[in-house]
Amino acid sequence: MPVAQKIRCRVERIIDHGGRVYSVDLTPERRVPLFQPGQFLHLALDAYDPSGFWPESRVFSIASAPSQRERLRITYSVQRRFTARMEQELAEGKSVWIKLPYGEFIIEATSDVVMFAGGTGISAFTAFLDGLTPAFPHVVYLAYGARDGDLLIYRDLVQRRAAMVSQLKPFYFVEQDLDQESTARGVMVGRLSVAAMWQCIENPMAATYYISGPPPMLRAISRDLSEHGIHASAIRTDAWE
Amino acid sequence: MNSTRDQILQLVRKYYEERHAIKTFDPSHDLVHYAGRVFDNEELVNLVDASLDFFLTANRYADQFESDFAEYFGVSDALLVNSGSSANLVALTALTSPTLGGRRLKPGDEVITVAAGFPSTVAPIVQNQLVPVFVDVNLGDYTAIPERLAQAMGPKTRAIMMAHTLGVPFNLDAVMELVRKHDLWLIEDNCDALGSRYRGQLTGTFGHLATVSFYPAHHITMGEGGCVITNDETLARVARSIRDWGRDCYCAGGESNTCGKRFGQQFGTLPFGYDHKYVYSHIGYNLKVTDMQAAVGCAQFAKLERFIAQRKTNFQKLTALMAPYQDRVTLPHATEHSDPSWFGFVIGVRDSAGFTRNDLVRYLEAQRIESRNLFAGNLLRHPAFENIPHRVVGDLTNTDMITNNTFFIGLYPGIGDAQLDSIQRVFAKFMQGERA
Numbered sequence: 218m219p220v221a222q223k224i225r226c227r228v229e230r231i232i233d234h235g236g237r238v239y240s241v242d243l244t245p246e247r248r249v250p251l252f253q254p255g256q257f258l259h260l261a262l263d264a265y266d267p268s269g270f271w272p273e274s275r276v277f278s279i280a281s282a283p284s285q286r287e288r289l290r291i292t293y294s295v296q297r298r299f300t301a302r303m304e305q306e307l308a309e310g311k312s313v314w315i316k317l318p319y320g321e322f323i324i325e326a327t328s329d330v331v332m333f334a335g336g337t338g339i340s341a342f343t344a345f346l347d348g349l350t351p352a353f354p355h356v357v358y359l360a361y362g363a364r365d366g367d368l369l370i371y372r373d374l375v376q377r378r379a380a381m382v383s384q385l386k387p388f389y390f391v392e393q394d395l396d397q398e399s400t401a402r403g404v405m406v407g408r409l410s411v412a413a414m415w416q417c418i419e420n421p422m423a424a425t426y427y428i429s430g431p432p433p434m435l436r437a438i439s440r441d442l443s444e445h446g447i448h449a450s451a452i453r454t455d456a457w458e
Numbered sequence: 459m460n461s462t463r464d465q466i467l468q469l470v471r472k473y474y475e476e477r478h479a480i481k482t483f484d485p486s487h488d489l490v491h492y493a494g495r496v497f498d499n500e501e502l503v504n505l506v507d508a509s510l511d512f513f514l515t516a517n518r519y520a521d522q523f524e525s526d527f528a529e530y531f532g533v534s535d536a537l538l539v540n541s542g543s544s545a546n547l548v549a550l551t552a553l554t555s556p557t558l559g560g561r562r563l564k565p566g567d568e569v570i571t572v573a574a575g576f577p578s579t580v581a582p583i584v585q586n587q588l589v590p591v592f593v594d595v596n597l598g599d600y601t602a603i604p605e606r607l608a609q610a611m612g613p614k615t616r617a618i619m620m621a622h623t624l625g626v627p628f629n630l631d632a633v634m635e636l637v638r639k640h641d642l643w644l645i646e647d648n649c650d651a652l653g654s655r656y657r658g659q660l661t662g663t664f665g666h667l668a669t670v671s672f673y674p675a676h677h678i679t680m681g682e683g684g685c686v687i688t689n690d691e692t693l694a695r696v697a698r699s700i701r702d703w704g705r706d707c708y709c710a711g712g713e714s715n716t717c718g719k720r721f722g723q724q725f726g727t728l729p730f731g732y733d734h735k736y737v738y739s740h741i742g743y744n745l746k747v748t749d750m751q752a753a754v755g756c757a758q759f760a761k762l763e764r765f766i767a768q769r770k771t772n773f774q775k776l777t778a779l780m781a782p783y784q785d786r787v788t789l790p791h792a793t794e795h796s797d798p799s800w801f802g803f804v805i806g807v808r809d810s811a812g813f814t815r816n817d818l819v820r821y822l823e824a825q826r827i828e829s830r831n832l833f834a835g836n837l838l839r840h841p842a843f844e845n846i847p848h849r850v851v852g853d854l855t856n857t858d859m860i861t862n863n864t865f866f867i868g869l870y871p872g873i874g875d876a877q878l879d880s881i882q883r884v885f886a887k888f889m890q891g892e893r894a
């Protein structure tokens with residue numbers, strides 16, 4: 218992985234998606250190092266003195282494309298203490314520190330790709346999707362689920378890309394059909410599951426599976442894939458604590 | 459001046475002026491060194507600045523150096539280590555990692571190299587139970603004879619590890635052709651060649667891994683220090699592990715949970731969630747630098763281009779002033795397509811010269827002109843290497859000639875016109891028959 222760098226950023230914009238889910242745009246004080254789609258950054262809220270220790274931080278997928286090294290986006294949902302602090306303390310104009318890039322959750326162009334994205338877990342895939350072109354040599358299936366339709370926050374990006382790249386096959390899932398119109402909009406009602414996707418995948422035994430989302434979802438999807446006969450080496454998870 | 463720290467650093471600048479600022483050269487008293495530290499107040503300021511942090515282990519200066527150095531080479535990773543020799547050890551050992559699967563080097567595999575050079579290019583090959591295959595070198599550029607490299611290929615040949623001798627790039631056209639044809643690993647020992655180019659491209663960026671030394675005799679210094687560079691992120695991770703005790707975790711010292719899953723992974727038969735910081739995936743070492751070393755390196759790195767230019771200028775001047783003696787000595791030259799960032803000025807004494815290398819060197823030393831042999835000469839003649847498992851392709855005639863006839867003098871940036879005048883005068887006297 219490239220040499221990680223610690224860089225001060227200004228919070229440029231905060232988007233409140235509702236349901237305590239937010240996207241944050243960061244402007245680094247200098248161009249960030251090269252990173253790959255699927256990699257992540259550490260974000261610290263407390264001031265960092267470069268002559269001392271790195272403060273408490275949490276990891277977030279870099280949701281923006283690697284071509285945009287002057288502006289980064291992360292997306293998070295409030296889960297525990299640190300993200301609750303983010304919700305309370307982040308404001309436009311505030312300084313935060315990040316260090317990046319990290320991670321090996323890199324999608325390989327060696328087989329058909331099946332991506333399971335739960336909630337803000339989609340942010341591990343958005344940089345890849347943003348850069349996806351018709352030249353990609355395999356089919357890319359995306360199973361994207363959220364609590365309700367409003368929280369499919371990257372659906373527009375996916376739809377735009379699918380319109381340009383015929384190999385991209387998106388499938389949407391919501392747990393709650395709040396507006397009773399999900400089915401009409403091509404959204405399946407129910408939890409993301411292997412069973413729901415299995416018939417949609419042309420050659421499921423030859424694909425590589427990438428899973429990003431909350432830990433219970435990672436465990437459930439991984440277990441179900443194993444039960445469907447998928448070898449462990451073909452199952453990649455973006456597992457954080 | 460607004461803080462105690464600022465006052466300290468200001469005093470350091472003053473101290474530099476009092477203690478270290480450049481003095482005039484007195485040929486009747488001062489040595490013309492073969493190499494040495496060239497620095498100004500910035501190195502001292504950085505060093506004290508890092509010491510005031512008292513972080514001690516690698517921190518902000520190491521981060522800065524690794525980042526800037528990787529960018530200079532245009533590669534993904536630069537890993538600071540505590541010496542160029544350690545860099546060689548880390549680089550070669552990385553290629554034995556199980557992470558590399560079937561491509562890993564295994565005991566008994568062969569690595570092509572040369573015997574004329576510094577021992578720590580070859581030592582890691584032996585230390586990893588691999589077999590060095592020695593080829594002879596050209597005289598004049600002192601790099602491997604390309605035809606011999608091809609002849610050295612055998613069924614167990616898996617890698618090439620060689621130095622760009624004293625700054626002169628080896629024939630990378632020939633080497634890269636072999637690497638591609640036989641799917642070999644290539645480690646460029648770039649310890650003496652920082653800033654050298656081949657067909658316009660920096661040496662150190664051709665191979666899978668490359669190494670750099672920051673010992674005081676080198677292009678830039680940290681005192682002790684070295685670096686492994688690579689553009690392969692898998693190799694970088696392995697090399698980092700080998701440098702850092704063999705651990706699987708890649709967090710820097712003083713950091714935790716950089717991967718975000720410190721207690722959430724399964725490794726071998728360890729209990730699930732065993733602290734990733736203490737999971738070991740390699741048999742490793744601790745070869746890290748301190749932030750004080752890196753701090754000096756940062757100030758030195760800012761001077762690199764000037765240092766390289768000065769070395770090239772000195773090479774041209776030395777070539778001109780030695781030209782009248784070419785009937786008795788051989789002078790160094792670059793390999794085709796290369797633009798060396800010269801380390802030293804290599805002189806070979808011809809058999810017909812009427813004097814020996816030792817006659818000349820003894821005289822130079824008596825006249826305060828330092829010199830050094832081309833390091834070990836023929837390594838296989840040294841007690842430690844006499845009985846190592848190895849293979850020699852053809853003969854090592856030129857390597858033996860180097861052992862007997864060759865030495866180098868300095869051209870580092872600490873040598874200016876006054877020192878060059880001294881060198882010219884001393885050589886002239888010797889060539890006119892004066893002896894020690």
